[in-house]
Amino acid sequence: MQPQLPPTEAIQNLPTLLSESWFEYPVRAQPHHTDYAGVVWHGTYVAWMEEARMECLRSIGVSFVDLVALGCELPVVELSIRYHRPVQMGMAAIVKTRMTQSEGVRIVWDYQIQSPDAQELYITAQVTLVAIDREKGKIMRQLPSAVKDALARLAGGGDRG
Amino acid sequence: MQPQLPPTEAIQNLPTLLSESWFEYPVRAQPHHTDYAGVVWHGTYVAWMEEARMECLRSIGVSFVDLVALGCELPVVELSIRYHRPVQMGMAAIVKTRMTQSEGVRIVWDYQIQSPDAQELYITAQVTLVAIDREKGKIMRQLPSAVKDALARLAGGGDRG
Amino acid sequence: MQPQLPPTEAIQNLPTLLSESWFEYPVRAQPHHTDYAGVVWHGTYVAWMEEARMECLRSIGVSFVDLVALGCELPVVELSIRYHRPVQMGMAAIVKTRMTQSEGVRIVWDYQIQSPDAQELYITAQVTLVAIDREKGKIMRQLPSAVKDALARLAGGGDRG
Amino acid sequence: MQPQLPPTEAIQNLPTLLSESWFEYPVRAQPHHTDYAGVVWHGTYVAWMEEARMECLRSIGVSFVDLVALGCELPVVELSIRYHRPVQMGMAAIVKTRMTQSEGVRIVWDYQIQSPDAQELYITAQVTLVAIDREKGKIMRQLPSAVKDALARLAGGGDRG
Numbered sequence: 001m002q003p004q005l006p007p008t009e010a011i012q013n014l015p016t017l018l019s020e021s022w023f024e025y026p027v028r029a030q031p032h033h034t035d036y037a038g039v040v041w042h043g044t045y046v047a048w049m050e051e052a053r054m055e056c057l058r059s060i061g062v063s064f065v066d067l068v069a070l071g072c073e074l075p076v077v078e079l080s081i082r083y084h085r086p087v088q089m090g091m092a093a094i095v096k097t098r099m100t101q102s103e104g105v106r107i108v109w110d111y112q113i114q115s116p117d118a119q120e121l122y123i124t125a126q127v128t129l130v131a132i133d134r135e136k137g138k139i140m141r142q143l144p145s146a147v148k149d150a151l152a153r154l155a156g157g158g159d160r161g
Numbered sequence: 162m163q164p165q166l167p168p169t170e171a172i173q174n175l176p177t178l179l180s181e182s183w184f185e186y187p188v189r190a191q192p193h194h195t196d197y198a199g200v201v202w203h204g205t206y207v208a209w210m211e212e213a214r215m216e217c218l219r220s221i222g223v224s225f226v227d228l229v230a231l232g233c234e235l236p237v238v239e240l241s242i243r244y245h246r247p248v249q250m251g252m253a254a255i256v257k258t259r260m261t262q263s264e265g266v267r268i269v270w271d272y273q274i275q276s277p278d279a280q281e282l283y284i285t286a287q288v289t290l291v292a293i294d295r296e297k298g299k300i301m302r303q304l305p306s307a308v309k310d311a312l313a314r315l316a317g318g319g320d321r322g
Numbered sequence: 323m324q325p326q327l328p329p330t331e332a333i334q335n336l337p338t339l340l341s342e343s344w345f346e347y348p349v350r351a352q353p354h355h356t357d358y359a360g361v362v363w364h365g366t367y368v369a370w371m372e373e374a375r376m377e378c379l380r381s382i383g384v385s386f387v388d389l390v391a392l393g394c395e396l397p398v399v400e401l402s403i404r405y406h407r408p409v410q411m412g413m414a415a416i417v418k419t420r421m422t423q424s425e426g427v428r429i430v431w432d433y434q435i436q437s438p439d440a441q442e443l444y445i446t447a448q449v450t451l452v453a454i455d456r457e458k459g460k461i462m463r464q465l466p467s468a469v470k471d472a473l474a475r476l477a478g479g480g481d482r483g
Numbered sequence: 484m485q486p487q488l489p490p491t492e493a494i495q496n497l498p499t500l501l502s503e504s505w506f507e508y509p510v511r512a513q514p515h516h517t518d519y520a521g522v523v524w525h526g527t528y529v530a531w532m533e534e535a536r537m538e539c540l541r542s543i544g545v546s547f548v549d550l551v552a553l554g555c556e557l558p559v560v561e562l563s564i565r566y567h568r569p570v571q572m573g574m575a576a577i578v579k580t581r582m583t584q585s586e587g588v589r590i591v592w593d594y595q596i597q598s599p600d601a602q603e604l605y606i607t608a609q610v611t612l613v614a615i616d617r618e619k620g621k622i623m624r625q626l627p628s629a630v631k632d633a634l635a636r637l638a639g640g641g642d643r644g
Binding site (some may be wrong): 036042043046047050067073075076077078079080081082083086142 | 519520526528562566569
Binding site for chain 3 (some may be wrong): 197198203204207208211229234235236238239240241242243244270
């Protein structure tokens with residue numbers, strides 16, 4: 001009944017899309033983001049990356065809530081983070097993200113979190129999502145067309161201002 | 162469609178139940194619970210109190226998941242916390258809870274968070290839940306019988322070891 | 323060594339300041355803010371309220387990080403929340419806050435969380451902070467002048483646009 | 484002033500330690516761990532893994548708080564997670580961890596999160612820590628002897644019951 005992890009080979013090949021431009025999502029390290037060391041707790045970045053991903057999708061017209069309402073889930077199946085420097089309490093940072101790859105129903109997002117002046121690199125990361133048909137509890141054979149179209153627009157770039 | 166806040170007068174009077182004995186739930190302040198000040202962040206206690214409430218219910222045979230499956234939600238409608246002293250990073254503490262009052266479909270829980278040796282009082286708090294019929298999106302007229310029976314057992318006390 | 327809870331009577335009377343205008347902080351319910359019920363988890367609002375408070379202080383020129391660097395902590399000593407309706411997954415909301423009262427070193431903040439069109443009220447809440455001298459581990463006798471001045475500006479209102 | 488990411492080559496070779504036995508840390512999916520999909524939110528596992536790591540160290544006599552007091556920080560520098568199946572709301576799970584490798588001041592922890600009956604595998608993950616001298620803001624040349632000794636004991640295995 002529970003969805004199985006997707007096979008590593010893509011079920012259906014969508015032409016690989018590459019978005020060269022980054023979507024930028026500003027954040028600030030508030031007390032609840034920090035830990036005893038006075039810097040952002042290492043798990044907080046996972047929340048920031050999710051927010052950036054949602055807002056990137058929203059910026060190209062994809063409402064995550066609508067997808068869910070249509071029965072399409074996009075759970076994270078892989079996550080990797082490299083921590084270069086910690087964001088200090090009170091500091092602003094920019095979460096940069098772009099979709100680097102989409103094979104079939106797998107969507108790969110790249111991340112860089114850096115200082116607003118781009119002089120400091122805090123985090124590099126990668127997150128992989130997969131499209132699940134909630135009713136069947138199975139990996140979808142292909143992305144919903146709303147997502148596919150939006151990703152194509154995203155790959156086209158340029159029109160995000 | 163969204164549930165309204167319950168009227169302050171109870172819809173149906175369940176004889177007021179008072180549990181004199183406390184349920185005790187042990188916790189430890191891990192790095193992710195703390196903030197830049199080296200102590201537990203003030204919002205973390207809300208999570209600890211929820212855990213203690215769930216485990217108290219479980220100890221008297223009430224599965225929160227089963228309730229939800231039956232269409233009964235128990236959202237928090239009121240919360241108040243008084244912070245006496247902070248729990249320091251790495252320290253153990255005991256979350257003590259008991260149901261102090263149940264009027265109709267409102268259930269009130271009292272909390273004390275203290276040091277394992279009971280010499281330090283960290284937090285006193287109160288949380289009020291109300292039973293919602295998820296399908297109708299309305300306050301229930303009475304608690305589901307599984308809950309009512311369990312609360313009566315809890316009020317009876319003694320049998321929780 | 324640990325700070326004691328402040329006495330209820332104020333140590334020193336600062337003329338009571340009342341800010342009539344609200345500071346508004348926009349938020350959006352992302353997946354990590356929600357719980358199994360599809361709505362924002364009841365503890366998430368505590369984080370949103372902290373963010374709004376920090377940004378309100380920043381808007382009047384008070385840097386929380388600078389205060390901490392000066393040895394002044396502003397821990398939460400009381401918190402109360404009334405939950406009227408839950409914010410649904412994916413929805414935007416406005417966290418409104420204003421300082422309603424400051425007696426000596428206690429600062430009281432009022433909150434309303436509502437829909438962007440102000441038609442739905444989700445949360446009303448109140449948070450009390452107290453100024454602690456970190457080195458002495460004691461309640462301060464008076465607020466640091468940077469805070470007092472800023473609060474006076476805030477009470478003056480009008481100039482926050 | 485901020486610590487740099489450690490060089491990939493170890494500064495000093497500590498004989499590679501391999502702990503064959505797993506440390507087991509039980510958890511339960513409470514409402515605050517879940518998201519709108521009714522399962523544990525993908526970032527929650529990062530907190531659970533931290534808790535398991537702290538408790539594993541404690542079980543071999545290493546107090547994280549003491550390390551910090553001695554000026555040794557052990558920040559996470561790399562994290563990777565593979566999500567096989569989600570833990571459902573209300574379910575119990577076991578976080579299994581062991582130190583698989585320690586080169587110089589880098590400590591690598593392996594993770595498996597599974598059902599209590601070991602029939603379901605939810606998560607596999609790896610977390611890398613590095614020892615930082617807080618005062619100098621630099622990678623340590625070697626692990627503090629308290630850590631080295633404890634890791635040797637851990638590598639010796641057997642004595643953890």
